Amino acid sequence: MxxxxxxxxxxxxxxxxxxxxxxxxxxxxxxxxxxxxxxxxxxxxxxxxxxxxxxxxxxxxxxxxxxxxxxxxxxxxxxxxxxxxxxxxGDRARLDLVVDSIFPKAFLFSALRHFQQTYPMTQVHLTEVLRSERLSDLKKREADVYLVTQTEDVAMRGKALMGVTFVAVAHKEHPLWQLPAPFSRDDLARYPLIEIVDRVQQQLHSRQFAAAENWTFTAIEAAIEAVAHCVGYGWLPEEHIQPLLASGELLPLPLVQGARRTTQLYLMVNEERNVVDQEIALLVDLLSGDKER
CATH class of the missing domain: 1.10.10.10 (Winged helix-like DNA-binding domain superfamily/Winged helix DNA-binding domain)
Known part of the structure; x- marks a missing residue:
């Protein structure tokens, strides 16, 4: 040399x-x-x-x-x-975070950016999941912190963090708009419903269908694209589709009832995996909005 x-x-x-x-x-x-x-x-x-x-x-x-x-x-x-x-x-080398895909991305990455500035040597490994996974399935992922939707076991152990609003929408050129408002359940049942489900739900033949034809997607982005391309209507997370609502490409459906639905998100620390150290404590505070991002 x-x-x-x-x-x-x-x-x-x-x-x-x-x-x-x-x-x-x-x-x-x-x-x-x-x-x-x-x-x-x-x-x-x-x-x-x-x-x-x-x-x-x-x-x-x-x-x-x-x-x-x-x-x-x-x-x-x-x-x-x-x-x-x-x-x-004594800083940790890695922190594993499991986040439901409906969690607002701007909020999430603002918190992660602040965390990175404080602990630049700690790598954060983020895994996205879908809403219906139970705690027993989630814990197989061996994460330190979970941001997931409400199931009975999660609600008992986690901290209620925020409600994510889902809005019933259709493309501005969808045939639904030819019907008189407000739309009834029978009106909706005539057209394909776009649903966001996990892979287990997608494979269940015993699922109850709310429309004549249901299209199921395991990714929020794919479901949004389907509705935006006039494939069907669906309840989509408001934060994710805000630009499409603002542009008028997607329009809220005038329903008799149920036009807006709220899904509760919970934050849960995996205390069984290890002790809550300063890195986990800071991330929890940032995700909870207890510290300025």
Whole structure:
């Protein structure tokens, strides 16, 4: 090996500070020792990397090109050292989060961004699930924190977080709009209903159908696209379809009753997996809205 990682770090320090003396001080070295290492580095490479302009050390064109290529390696090594320091302090290396797909994305990622700023060395692994999964199934995912919809076991153990509103909508050109308002259940039953279900529900032949033809989707985005392409009508999460409502592409259905439905979301910490440490506590506070994001 012609050069060492430390020599590239020393070169970067000289460029940052513009001075051999300040760079040597930063690395707790003598100036002569630093100069020797950089001279040796340049001799082995056979390329001049530094030049002195006035009293300031600057990179040569060749030095600029080579140091730029070395930057990803230096940054990765710096990240590695920071991770080791975080582990030494007791910071967790990973946090697993299971989130229902109906949870508002803007709220979620605002909380995660704040968490990342506070604990940049803790990796968050996020898994999305659908509404109907029971706690016994969810716990197979071995998460630290769950943001899921209400089932009996979750409601007993979790913290009620928010209600997500589902709105009955159809595309502006759907045949429903040719009928007189308000629409009755019999009116709706004449057209395909777009439903969001999990894979288990999708395979159940004993499901009760509310329309002449039901189309089931295991992804919210796919269900929204189906309604937006006039395949059918459906109850969709209001936060997800707000731009389509604002543009008038999707219109709320004037129903006799049940035009809006609310699904309760719960936050639950998996205390059986490990103790609630400072990282989990902060994430819970952010997701609960107890800390400013």
């Amino acid at each position: 012609k050069t060492t990682l430390e020599q590239w770090q020393l070169l970067q320090a000289v460029v940052n500070y513009g001075s051999f003396a300040r760079a040597a001080q930063e690395f707790n070295r003598s100036q002569s020792s630093l100069s020797y290492q950089l001279t040796l580095m340049q001799e082995r490479l056979g390329v001049s990397l530094l030049t002195i302009v006035g009293r300031k050390a600057e990179l040569t064109p060749e030095g600029q090109q080579l140091l730029a290529q070395a930057q990803p390696l230096l940054q990765s090594f710096h990240a590695l050292e920071n991770r080791a320091s975080a582990l030494k302090r």
